[in-house]
Amino acid sequence: MLSNRASAGLRPASAMVMRAIFLFFVGLLVVLPVVAISLEAFRSGFGSLWKQISHPQALAALWLTLRMAMIMVVINVVTGTATAWVLVRNRVPLRGLINALVDIPFAIPTVVTGMMLVVLYGPHSVLGALLGRHGVEVVFSRPGIVLALLFVTFPFVVRAVQPVMMEMEGDMEEAASTLGAGRMRTFFQVVLPTLLPAILSGAALSFSRALGEFGSIIIVAGNIPMRTQVASVYIYGEIESGNPGGAMGLSVVLLVISLLTLLVLNLLQQRSQRHAATI
Amino acid sequence: MRTLCGWLCLAMLGLTAGCSGQANSARDTLILGAYTVPKEVYQRELIPRFQKLWKQKTGRDIYFQQSYLASGAQSRAIAQGFDADIAALSLEADIERLRDARLITHDWRAAEHRGFITRSVVVMLVRPGNPKNISGWDDLTRADVDVIYPSPKTSGGAMWVVNAIYGSRLKQTEKDTGSADPAAARRFLAAVQSRVRVMNKSGRASVTTFETGVGDVLLTYENEALLRRQQGKDFSLIVPDATILIENPVAVVDKNVDRHGSREAAEAFVGFLHSAEAQRCFASYGFRPVNAEVTGEFAAVFPQPPQLFDIDYLGGWQQTIDLLYSSRGVWTRIFEQKSN
Amino acid sequence: MRPQSDFVPLSLRQGVPMGRHLLTGAVLVWFGLLILFPLFGIARETLNYSWETIRATLHSPASVHAFWMTLSLTVAAVMINTVLGTISALVLSRQRFFGKMLLESSIDLPFAISPVVAGFMLILLFGPNGWLGSILERVHVKIVYAFPGMLLATLFVTMPFVIKEILPVLREFGAEQEESAAVLGADNWQTFWRVTLPSIRWGLGYGVTLTIARSIGEFGAVLVVSGSIIQKTQTATLMVHDQFTDLNYAGAFSAALVLALVSFVILNLIQYVYRRKGEN
Numbered sequence: 001m002l003s004n005r006a007s008a009g010l011r012p013a014s015a016m017v018m019r020a021i022f023l024f025f026v027g028l029l030v031v032l033p034v035v036a037i038s039l040e041a042f043r044s045g046f047g048s049l050w051k052q053i054s055h056p057q058a059l060a061a062l063w064l065t066l067r068m069a070m071i072m073v074v075i076n077v078v079t080g081t082a083t084a085w086v087l088v089r090n091r092v093p094l095r096g097l098i099n100a101l102v103d104i105p106f107a108i109p110t111v112v113t114g115m116m117l118v119v120l121y122g123p124h125s126v127l128g129a130l131l132g133r134h135g136v137e138v139v140f141s142r143p144g145i146v147l148a149l150l151f152v153t154f155p156f157v158v159r160a161v162q163p164v165m166m167e168m169e170g171d172m173e174e175a176a177s178t179l180g181a182g183r184m185r186t187f188f189q190v191v192l193p194t195l196l197p198a199i200l201s202g203a204a205l206s207f208s209r210a211l212g213e214f215g216s217i218i219i220v221a222g223n224i225p226m227r228t229q230v231a232s233v234y235i236y237g238e239i240e241s242g243n244p245g246g247a248m249g250l251s252v253v254l255l256v257i258s259l260l261t262l263l264v265l266n267l268l269q270q271r272s273q274r275h276a277a278t279i
Numbered sequence: 280m281r282t283l284c285g286w287l288c289l290a291m292l293g294l295t296a297g298c299s300g301q302a303n304s305a306r307d308t309l310i311l312g313a314y315t316v317p318k319e320v321y322q323r324e325l326i327p328r329f330q331k332l333w334k335q336k337t338g339r340d341i342y343f344q345q346s347y348l349a350s351g352a353q354s355r356a357i358a359q360g361f362d363a364d365i366a367a368l369s370l371e372a373d374i375e376r377l378r379d380a381r382l383i384t385h386d387w388r389a390a391e392h393r394g395f396i397t398r399s400v401v402v403m404l405v406r407p408g409n410p411k412n413i414s415g416w417d418d419l420t421r422a423d424v425d426v427i428y429p430s431p432k433t434s435g436g437a438m439w440v441v442n443a444i445y446g447s448r449l450k451q452t453e454k455d456t457g458s459a460d461p462a463a464a465r466r467f468l469a470a471v472q473s474r475v476r477v478m479n480k481s482g483r484a485s486v487t488t489f490e491t492g493v494g495d496v497l498l499t500y501e502n503e504a505l506l507r508r509q510q511g512k513d514f515s516l517i518v519p520d521a522t523i524l525i526e527n528p529v530a531v532v533d534k535n536v537d538r539h540g541s542r543e544a545a546e547a548f549v550g551f552l553h554s555a556e557a558q559r560c561f562a563s564y565g566f567r568p569v570n571a572e573v574t575g576e577f578a579a580v581f582p583q584p585p586q587l588f589d590i591d592y593l594g595g596w597q598q599t600i601d602l603l604y605s606s607r608g609v610w611t612r613i614f615e616q617k618s619n
Numbered sequence: 620m621r622p623q624s625d626f627v628p629l630s631l632r633q634g635v636p637m638g639r640h641l642l643t644g645a646v647l648v649w650f651g652l653l654i655l656f657p658l659f660g661i662a663r664e665t666l667n668y669s670w671e672t673i674r675a676t677l678h679s680p681a682s683v684h685a686f687w688m689t690l691s692l693t694v695a696a697v698m699i700n701t702v703l704g705t706i707s708a709l710v711l712s713r714q715r716f717f718g719k720m721l722l723e724s725s726i727d728l729p730f731a732i733s734p735v736v737a738g739f740m741l742i743l744l745f746g747p748n749g750w751l752g753s754i755l756e757r758v759h760v761k762i763v764y765a766f767p768g769m770l771l772a773t774l775f776v777t778m779p780f781v782i783k784e785i786l787p788v789l790r791e792f793g794a795e796q797e798e799s800a801a802v803l804g805a806d807n808w809q810t811f812w813r814v815t816l817p818s819i820r821w822g823l824g825y826g827v828t829l830t831i832a833r834s835i836g837e838f839g840a841v842l843v844v845s846g847s848i849i850q851k852t853q854t855a856t857l858m859v860h861d862q863f864t865d866l867n868y869a870g871a872f873s874a875a876l877v878l879a880l881v882s883f884v885i886l887n888l889i890q891y892v893y894r895r896k897g898e899n
Contacts, residue, residue: 015713019714033741034728082649104882104883105654107886108882111859116658119664120660128492151654232733232736239843251733255728312846344848346852359747360752361763490866
């Protein structure tokens with residue numbers, strides 16, 4: 001924010017050239033397509049857009065996506081924070097390797113993720129057969145969706161929490177426990193409030209990513225309308241079946257939800273930066 | 280850093296040079312946009328054979344660019360700018376979409392065999408030895424039977440399947456009571472749909488799902504089922520008494536061949552697909568031939584279901600799409616009624 | 620990241636409580652099940668096939684071309700994102716103009732849009748009946764179902780990485796050093812190479828590794844705009860998907876393993892860069 005003061009160092013001409021390049025890059029790549037789809041979506045009027053959005057299959061897909069993403073976020077917040085804690089505070093064997101492997105979901109194509117899950121948890125696999133005998137179906141039903149989302153978004157919370165935890169260096173915890181605070185109280189009153197902005201930012205990023213996830217889901221989910229069909233797969237079906245209106249309606253809704261999530265994320269980040277600055 | 284920058288510029292130049300190099304090739308090129316299921320027969324038999332033929336006839340090499348997507352997705356891709364010279368799709372409606380987009384301007388139905396190159400029927404593929412003892416349509420509604428077919432939103436094969444389920448019940452009521460009963464057909468379709476576990480995006484993908492062990496019955500093209508058996512999978516095949524006759528069209532995409540100057544080759548290829556030689560290839564990969572002579576040769580391989588019906592029994596494609604798949608269609612609304 | 624922190628918490632010094640062991644154990648089990656187990660699965664699946672089979676499928680012209688396509692897209696996306704992303708971040712951190720806030724927030728959009736929708740937007744714009752496509756059609760420039768469209772799709776999904784990584788660094792670093800370099804007589808170019816670039820290089824490096832990983836793996840957006848034309852627009856990821864649905868498991872899993880190995884190398888690159896970034 002400080003640097004907004006002046007357009008420093010650069011002569012006006014080169015500054016203008018750079019600005020033009022920036023406007024072209026962001027304009028062509030992001031603004032224009034988003035404007036195009038929004039205008040197209042509203043072209044036939046708000047009424048028909050609403051009709052597309054309120055189509056029972058679209059609503060069910062949206063609702064399922066939100067619920068699955070929510071479940072994923074809750075699990076990832078707990079396991080991600082715990083993983084970050086183990087990586088920062090514990091001397092477990094192979095810590096370096098585990099730390100390196102945390103990012104692997106970012107690096108593996110999501111299609112491959114879907115394939116892996118089908119092969120591992122399908123009825124022909126040892127694990128799938130075992131679970132199947134106890135009436136648990138993973139692939140092609142809802143647990144498979146959550147599992148795929150957990151895998152592709154795993155690094156977000158870990159990587160958001162890890163640096164903050166390292167900054168803490170335990171001195172606050174130590175101080176608190178020296179002062180006689182119990183372990184639980186130390187965690188809830190000292191550690192958690194400091195970590196919260198980072199945890200929430202990781203959660204917001206994974207949530208936003210989960211809303212749009214396609215590659216792994218289309219392979220691992222059953223895609224039955226109203227039951228196991230998520231929003232991105234519904235949108236894909238509408239595009240391919242020649243009903244762009246239906247695709248655009250739900251796209252706009254997803255876009256708004258995602259943007260709101262990211263907006264909250266940005267506010268949180270600004271706040272935590274201010275918070276850090278005051279310490 | 281400066282060297283890095285120079286290196287990057289070089290790479291960029293190399294990249295553009297590489298791209299333009301490809302475009303300038305002197306060979307004849309045909310771009311084939313097909314649905315997923317005939318991939319093997321095109322790649323292993325039809326294209327190599329036609330390449331040989333073309334070389335003999337013209338002395339020139341011909342090169343194929345191929346794309347295999349679910350029929351609906353392929354039709355959408357061609358309509359929105361994929362410049363395929365030849366569209367080989369699962370159903371008429373997907374070719375009609377290209378005519379509506381003014382990409383196909385000739386009357387493709389006036390061609391040999393009414394524009395169709397292959398036929399098939401909707402069949403049931405079950406686990407080896409048929410452990411669930413499935414014998415016909417009625418078994419698909421049983422609570423212990425899981426059914427698999429792809430999504431009609433993207434897959435032409437799935438539309439054929441849904442048509443077959445709906446139409447078979449019309450046939451049955453017609454036989455029992457003397458008149459077809461759409462309400463019974465709708466109820467039956469809903470009952471079968473409620474047993475469906477997975478709806479993949481293409482016919483191909485749903486076979487993969489079945490292969491991973493999910494489901495007891497896969498509804499699919501007869502040719503797909505036969506191909507799997509050829510590949511050594513010992514699935515059992517059931518041809519229902521009442522099922523739909525599938526007819527797969529092919530058409531030259533006028534606008535694209537005129538732009539590429541490839542009309543001669545494209546028409547020659549489509550002509551070749553209708554020839555007895557190509558029809559025999561199709562038949563050996565499980566497709567029912569359209570050529571009368573080859574049909575006779577393979578009569579023993581392809582049993583004739585007693586109550587076979589075609590799309591006209593349901594009133595033709597346009598009416599079927601309105602009736603079953605439109606936003607107020609029978610198939611679309613099954614899901615809504617269930618949730619209410 | 621500093622992998623070895625010398626800090627030993629008080630509780631450790633006082634003897635390790637049970638709860639800590641339990642939690643550590645639980646995390647390790649979860650990590651093993653969620654992340655390691657699938658990796659192991661894909662390796663085992665590939666090893667089902669003989670080396671000859673794997674080599675043959677990876678050597679087929681279609682497969683070689685698909686990998687070449689992925690490489691070209693990745694290299695092009697990295698180059699464009701590096702240059703234009705750096706310029707964009709510089710403009711955002713050093714200039715003020717009308718609408719800047721709005722444009723800055725729009726950089727988050729690609730993260731908020733489903734890749735399928737991203738591909739669909741490109742078709743709306745650049746398809747033959749699209750807004751720009753109908754003009755380009757007349758001059759015979761093909762965007763969708765060709766390399767440029769796939770590049771645009773890849774750029775769209777990867778654009779935020781570089782900008783988002785270096786923008787905070789540029790903000791923190793401020794314009795003072797650049798100003799003093801200018802006062803000392805350095806021209807813009809020299810200032811950039813000698814002052815600005817060294818300070819952002821680790822952020823840039825991290826952004827680039829993320830760009831590479833995403834370019835290799837992108838599926839939805841590329842699927843919609845490419846048509847998956849064999850030996851033309853089919854990328855390695857699209858090919859893996861096709862082979863998987865064709866029940867060609869040998870091809871699908873060996874190519875997937877190659878992608879996973881490449882990913883692993885990139886991953887370590889991420890780790891390396893990230894560590895350096897932490898130190899700077």
